Amino acid sequence: MTMNMPESNGKNLDYLPEPSEGNQIFDPLSVATLANQFYTALPVENNIAPLTPPQSAAPTHPPLPQPDSRGSDVGGVVFLGSAAPSQVLTEEALTRMAQQFVATLLPTQLETSFKQALTQPEPISPSLGSQPTALPAPDVTSEAFNPVPKEYLTEIPSLLPIAQPDPGIPTSGNPTAIAPISDLDWKQVFTEIQDNPLPAQEPSQPSFYFLSSPKVENLGLESGEPFDVQAIRKDFPILHQNVNGKPLIWMDNAATTQKPQSVIDSLSRFYQRDNSNIHRGAHTLAARATDAYESAREKVQRFLGASSASEIIFVRGTTEAINLVAQTYGRKHIGEGDEILLSTLEHHANIVPWQMLAQQTGAIIKVIPVSDRGEILLEEYAQLLSPRTRLVGITQVSNALGTVLPVREMTEVAHRHGVPVLVDGAQAVSHFPVNVQDINCDFYTLSGHKLFAPTGIGALYVKREILEDLPPWQGGGSMIRSVSFEKTVYSDPPAKFEAGTPNIADAVGLGAAIDYITRLGMHNIEQYEHKLTCYATKRLAEIPGLRQIGTSPHKVSVLSFILDDIPVEQVGQRLAQEGIAVRAGHHCAQPTMQRYGLTGTVRPSLAFYNTCAEIDTLIEVLQTLRFR
Secondary structure (H helix, E strand, O other): OOOOOOOOOOOOHHHOOOOOOOOOOOOHHHHHHHHHHHHHOOOOOOOOOOOOOOOOOOOOOOOOOOOOOOOOOOOOOOOOOOOOOOOOOOHHHHHHHHHHHHHHHOOHHHHHHHHHHHHOOOOOOOOOOOOOOOOOOOOOOOHHHOOOOHHHOOOOOOOOOOOOOOOOOOOOOOOOOOOOOOOOOHHHHHHHHHOOOOOOOOOOOOOOHHHOOOOOOOOOOOOOOOOOHHHHHOOOHHHOOEEOOEEOEEOEOOOOOOOOHHHHHHHHHHHHHHOOOOOOOOOHHHHHHHHHHHHHHHHHHHHHOOOOHHHEEEEOOHHHHHHHHHHHHHHHHOOOOOEEEEEOOOOHHHOHHHHHHHHHHOOEEEEEOEOOOOOEOHHHHHHHOOOOEEEEEEEOEOOOOOEEOOHHHHHHHHHHOOOOEEEEOOOOOOOOOOOHHHHOOOEEEEEHHHOOOOOOOEEEEEOHHHHOOOOOOOOOOOOEEEEOOOOEEEOOOOHHHOOOOOOHHHHHHHHHHHHHHHHHOHHHHHHHHHHHHHHHHHHHOOOOOEEEEOOOOOEOOEOEEEEOOEOHHHHHHHHHHOOEEOEEEOOOOHHHHHHOOOOOEEEOEOOOOOOHHHHHHHHHHHHHHHHO
């Protein structure tokens, strides 16, 4: 396909830098979905005119508010509806649409994603979840539109510009079927797009949210729109039920998160269509299952910012991941008198495996202390590092307090002493973006069920140079290259560490969960949850006799507390009677509880599908318990 039109702006995409793998804003499916709906609104005779991509900074948020803080509202976002094109388009035609959309509307680093999309087109799904119904635009003038009362919020400035309609882009009409691309030369396609502008036309009323300019404060969202929690909640079927005669309020997200319909559907689809063992089969279903499994590994790689998919090992979860490291790296490199540094805030999963290793080898565990607010004492941490230190194991987010640890700085200090660092990311990955290369840690773990994915699946990231040095952990099928009774030759990583038939379907479910939250945007999730945490923190402070445990200004939406002398189990049971699910106990973090002289706390923990109305209900129930 050749387009002989005069060059309009002198741009040629050959000059664009190649983005780093794993540093992509959207996956190809997400952008193809946008392009599909974008082209629904264009006249049949035109292509899209070039736009200047907006300059944006990574969203950040301030610490939690002080008692006298005031701020502004949060509204609701409308994600893409299901307006389908008026005719069926070929996959290649849709791919071209997506390429045009990327080349003109989105940052240039998305090119790498579409190089993959050209050769491996994915089906286009018109909605975030499984329901293909279009979502109505929010009434921004309605009082009910704002889910967070402004008197409880600190002001978070918008860090990204709100998208403005371009006068050269018509926003109504029908798409045209573009001839399939015969030569999948992505550079040529992008160049043609840039060289062929639209003639200027009068703008019409925009049809889609990403072309509109609402006059409300946003959360620094990439879409330029506020976050519509009600639209998102529709994707989670479990939330729409009554428990004990009351609407379910799920505030036990630190224990496990609920699953969107798209994740549930991915499991059903795998078992209905693709179920097979992987890697060794010569038949079609084996190939499809293998592709789905390895595609999930690549999604984890991109999600964590790893340099290669071979650095990702599938495991049952963070607990198994840490045990793997202890029994491979630990047994090889940690001996008698060597030291392992752990923080006071660790989950039992990052304590017990190292205790077991210490008992086997004679190693010594040293503990990094924390302040009364639940923050690492960095000076004391630095003093604990010694020539005998062989490993630092730290959580990125405390599951009991919600404190966010400065893992990047702690890793840098450890590396100055030549000490590798393991980061437990189980509680971090659902709340804010993570990049393991930026942290520069040597090991990183996650659990799928805390990331809106199924239980029984997780991942371990290991730096390539360390991975090559590790001995195998378990023996059996899949992790070998050849076997005789005299000798076994092991496979290369990551297969070397995945003995036996893996959890294929749940790995696919993990990939689907990553797709879902990537479409929402981790920065968007972070900003919304921060305001939710501000609100909940202030509401809890209104209850006499309630003491919040873990008051660091840098924390995620984990809200531990005790209430007078009422046992935490009794508080949890009372909340359960009202349909409110929270955790009450030691949270598998007994050393943390002991630091504060407690045996347990009540722990509401929030996710992006929670609302301020649910927090209000929590407060009302706690007040009745307090004053009865």
